[in-house]
Amino acid sequence: MDGYTGTITEMAMAVDPLTTAVFVLLYIVITLIIGYVGYRQTKNSDDYLVAGRDSHPIVIALSYGATFISTSAIVGFGGVAANLGMGLIWLTVLNIGVGILIAFVVFGKKTREIGQRLSAVTYPDLMGKIYNSPLMQYISGLIIVIAMPLYTAAILIGGARFLEPTLNMPYNYALLAFAAIVALYVVFGGLIAVMYTDAFQGFIMLAGMSALLVLTYVYLGGVTAAHSALTAMSDLVPSTLAAQGMTGWTSMPSPGSPIWWTLISTLVLGVGIGVLAQPQLVVRFMTAKDNKSLNRAVAMGAPWLLMMTGVAFTVGALTNVYFYQQTGKIAIDAAGGNVDAIIPAYINMAMPDIFVIIFMLTLLSAAMSTLSGLYHAMGTALICDIWGRGRACALSMKANRVGVIIMMIASVLLAFLMPTNIIARATAMFMGLCAAAFLPSFAAGIYVKTPSTKAALWSMVSGAVSWFLWTAFVHTAESKPLGVCQLLFGTPALLPLPWTVIDPIIIALPFSAVIMILVQHRSRRPDTSKEDYTIE
Amino acid sequence: MLLGISDPQILIGYGLAIGLVLACVVYGWIYWNDNGDGHGS
Numbered sequence: 310m311d312g313y314t315g316t317i318t319e320m321a322m323a324v325d326p327l328t329t330a331v332f333v334l335l336y337i338v339i340t341l342i343i344g345y346v347g348y349r350q351t352k353n354s355d356d357y358l359v360a361g362r363d364s365h366p367i368v369i370a371l372s373y374g375a376t377f378i379s380t381s382a383i384v385g386f387g388g389v390a391a392n393l394g395m396g397l398i399w400l401t402v403l404n405i406g407v408g409i410l411i412a413f414v415v416f417g418k419k420t421r422e423i424g425q426r427l428s429a430v431t432y433p434d435l436m437g438k439i440y441n442s443p444l445m446q447y448i449s450g451l452i453i454v455i456a457m458p459l460y461t462a463a464i465l466i467g468g469a470r471f472l473e474p475t476l477n478m479p480y481n482y483a484l485l486a487f488a489a490i491v492a493l494y495v496v497f498g499g500l501i502a503v504m505y506t507d508a509f510q511g512f513i514m515l516a517g518m519s520a521l522l523v524l525t526y527v528y529l530g531g532v533t534a535a536h537s538a539l540t541a542m543s544d545l546v547p548s549t550l551a552a553q554g555m556t557g558w559t560s561m562p563s564p565g566s567p568i569w570w571t572l573i574s575t576l577v578l579g580v581g582i583g584v585l586a587q588p589q590l591v592v593r594f595m596t597a598k599d600n601k602s603l604n605r606a607v608a609m610g611a612p613w614l615l616m617m618t619g620v621a622f623t624v625g626a627l628t629n630v631y632f633y634q635q636t637g638k639i640a641i642d643a644a645g646g647n648v649d650a651i652i653p654a655y656i657n658m659a660m661p662d663i664f665v666i667i668f669m670l671t672l673l674s675a676a677m678s679t680l681s682g683l684y685h686a687m688g689t690a691l692i693c694d695i696w697g698r699g700r701a702c703a704l705s706m707k708a709n710r711v712g713v714i715i716m717m718i719a720s721v722l723l724a725f726l727m728p729t730n731i732i733a734r735a736t737a738m739f740m741g742l743c744a745a746a747f748l749p750s751f752a753a754g755i756y757v758k759t760p761s762t763k764a765a766l767w768s769m770v771s772g773a774v775s776w777f778l779w780t781a782f783v784h785t786a787e788s789k790p791l792g793v794c795q796l797l798f799g800t801p802a803l804l805p806l807p808w809t810v811i812d813p814i815i816i817a818l819p820f821s822a823v824i825m826i827l828v829q830h831r832s833r834r835p836d837t838s839k840e841d842y843t844i845e
Numbered sequence: 846m847l848l849g850i851s852d853p854q855i856l857i858g859y860g861l862a863i864g865l866v867l868a869c870v871v872y873g874w875i876y877w878n879d880n881g882d883g884h885g886s
Contacts, residue, residue, distance in 0.1 A: 608873020
């Protein structure tokens with residue numbers, strides 16, 4: 310986004326450019342060496358597609374977390390916390406409760422068991438085999454290949470905007486270099502290389518966010534002093550935000566107000582629930598050798614995730630205290646009105662040089678770990694689930710490498726076409742679409758004894774279509790920039806408040822779930838072979 | 846007011862986040878060597 314450009318440029322300029330470039334290049338070299346280790350361990354298609362189904366618990370935990378947490382979660386949502394306050398901590402509650410506990414314990418174990426029993430290698434492959442439906446596999450793959458490049462392009466833009474000032478290179482070259490570096494180890498090393506590099510990047514992210522939390526409280530005089538100062542600033546809430554329901558940075562917005570709806574429906578529920586059915590994350594469960602690996606990953610993943618989003622949202626809100634003490638302005642004003650600029654501006658102004666470099670590597674790690682998972686999920690979906698569905702060649706490493714390259718090129722082209730202020734919005738949109746289209750059929754597929762193929766297909770299609778309609782014609786955050794509603798009906802949204810601030814996931818996911826339940830009850834599954842592998 | 850925060854909804858949010866992390870750690874520790882399916886049983 311635009312904020313990234315200016316503020317990361319400022320961050321890069323705040324420290325010696327040569328020192329920054331050395332650290333970044335060293336980081337890239339280490340990442341490529343780890344990727345090479347993954348490449349050497351990749352001997353067959355099972356290694357390439359599901360990391361040999363033998364990943365270490367800490368690698369699973371860190372890879373899952375690092376793939377989930379992108380630059381947007383730290384900089385974008387941290388900036389939102391600076392603007393709207395600590396209420397965003399409820400997203401952390403869902404990140405841990407839903408994104409770790411429910412995801413691993415309720416969904417992860419079943420996914421691993423069924424995936425191993427059916428020899429499933431991708432999310433669409435898993436769905437196709439559970440429902441004994443090639444069409445199911447095809448449609449799932451199609452949704453991934455169509456929707457995921459948008460999210461991937463947004464991550465690419467963020468990474469390129471980072472490398473542009475850091476390595477002092479033109480944006481177009483930075484975009485190509487960023488795409489190529491990540492593609493290099495994904496193409497050759499497959500999921501083993503992806504997960505090993507994710508784990509390395511996860512450690513860097515943990516170090517960066519831990520230092521950020523500690524230094525912030527030190528600068529602001531301790532935990533209670535920092536929070537008290539922020540509480541005392543409630544009368545400084547801008548009148549425009551106060552009119553929409555904001556009451557302060559350490560309190561929730563007024564219930565039912567526009568800001569309350571945005572906070573709860575889009576940010577907390579949209580992103581918090583959306584994590585459950587993301588194909589690139591579901592595949593992580595299938596890389597575990599046994600259930601105890603997933604149990605151990607739960608213990609490691611939860612503290613890590615708390616240190617990511619919990620710290621970003623807390624420090625984000627507290628930047629108001631720092632900026633007010635230093636400049637007499639609240640964070641959003643100090644950052645020139647740009648939400649995305651708040652966290653980088655704070656790092657640049659408050660932190661020592663060495664931490665600026667560590668935080669830049671944290672952001673680069675967040676972007677690369679998410680990007681590598683997306684490349685792999687898209688490439689394997691294209692080859693295994695669409696082009697080579699049902700053919701042995703779909704499982705060849707060579708074919709999948711070509712698939713990753715094709716999807717990488719498609720994402721790069723899209724990144725050149727898309728606006729640069731799309732990162733956070735594309736993240737929320739992708740998660741919402743995944744949940745609406747995939748979650749009910751995924752849940753039924755692993756838990757219902759004889760899930761109906763017809764119900765799953767109807768649920769997927771109705772979820773995707775209803776999500777799109779609400780996005781294009783009601784939710785003004787998207788319908789306004791899309792312009793379709795304005796073009797057809799002369800208005801940015803067809804419904805009045807509060808509907809215009811209610812996220813598409815709140816409408817599309819229940820609708821998709823109801824369709825799944827209704828059709829499931831009215832259908833009789835034609836193929837009863839499912840009982841052979843379904844776990845009750 | 847606790848730790849400088851007066852809104853109980855925010856405090857509950859922080860309490861739940863930390864509590865869930867502890868629950869995850871305890872869960873992982875209890876079922877560290879458990880290979881049973883679903884819910885660690």
